[in-house]
Amino acid sequence: AQSVTQLGSHVSVSEGALVLLRCNYSSSVPPYLFWYVQYPNQGLQLLLKYTTGATLVKGINGFEAEFKKSETSFHLTKPSAHMSDAAEYFCAVRHWNTGNQFYFGTGTSLTVIP
Amino acid sequence: EPEVTQTPSHQVTQMGQEVILRCVPISNHLYFYWYRQILGQKVEFLVSFYNNEISEKSEIFDDQFSVERPDGSNFTLKIRSTKLEDSAMYFCASSDRNTGELFFGEGSRLTVL
Numbered sequence: 001a002q003s004v005t006q007l008g009s010h011v012s013v014s015e016g017a018l019v020l021l022r023c024n025y026s027s028s029v030p031p032y033l034f035w036y037v038q039y040p041n042q043g044l045q046l047l048l049k050y051t052t053g054a055t056l057v058k059g060i061n062g063f064e065a066e067f068k069k070s071e072t073s074f075h076l077t078k079p080s081a082h083m084s085d086a087a088e089y090f091c092a093v094r095h096w097n098t099g100n101q102f103y104f105g106t107g108t109s110l111t112v113i114p
Numbered sequence: 115e116p117e118v119t120q121t122p123s124h125q126v127t128q129m130g131q132e133v134i135l136r137c138v139p140i141s142n143h144l145y146f147y148w149y150r151q152i153l154g155q156k157v158e159f160l161v162s163f164y165n166n167e168i169s170e171k172s173e174i175f176d177d178q179f180s181v182e183r184p185d186g187s188n189f190t191l192k193i194r195s196t197k198l199e200d201s202a203m204y205f206c207a208s209s210d211r212n213t214g215e216l217f218f219g220e221g222s223r224l225t226v227l
Contacts (some may be wrong), residue, residue: 034215043205044157063140090157101170102147102207102216104157 004093006105015019019063019078021108023091026072031095033074034102035065037076038088050074061085086112116140118218128227130195134220137189137206145209146165146189147216148181150174150202157205163189196226 007022025031034109035047048059055067061084065076091105119138127133139146148160159180161171168181180192189208193200203223207216 036218043220044207044216046215046217051214095223098133101159101162103159106156 002109004091004103004105006089006091006108008108009106010111012111012113013081015083016080019076019081019085019110020074021076021089021091021110023065023074023076024072024103025074025091025093027093027095029095030067030069032094033065033067034092034094035059035074036090036092036104037061037065038090038107040087042083044090047076081110081112083112083114116217118206118208118217118219120204120222122222123220124223124225126225126227127196130149131197133193133196133200133224135191135193135204135206135224137191137219138187139189139206139208140217141187143208143210143217145169145211146181146183147207147209148191149205149207149218151221152202160191160204193224196224197200198226200224201226 003026005024014018033050036044037047038044047063048057048065050057050067058064063078065074067074089108092102094102146163149157151157151159151174159172161175162169163181168179178194182190203221205221206219
């Protein structure tokens, strides 16, 4: 079965500092991987996704993530945090043999300190 | 830009009442989903729908829940007899293929008193 683990339910960084949000998946075959962001009182917005091809994917708002098969990871990074990045971030996986389900991680709440 | 729309944005109901949450998926999408998020918790899968039938459902999606696509545009989630623990944000999502990303609506907040 698929599962997604997000290490750290809360992450705080200073404005301008590196953002690193961790995501690991468990799957015998590499799944499709996604990062979503949820701003307060809003829906889920896709930040970026990995399906095939280049393992370093770039998303919106300066975020990027790297798929590392050997580590079963898909960590999300941003070189310099902005105040507007404060939100909840969800990693998600999807694979053809699990039908149409998306499996979400438990989420990481990012706080940016001025 | 096409988007998934949900109504109502917030509904308050009494325990035991029926609730219908409505969604209009993106027009050329074929796969439809409902997820829920209890306050402060993870996003949980409820059900997926394709070709006018349920393709998968979770343990949460018991006999109190049903989904329907009554016409070519709407996708509804019905809760027959609401319980206090049904209070949550319910998200509708759609996808144009079963390997693509999901596009989410803004959510419908359900409060059961």
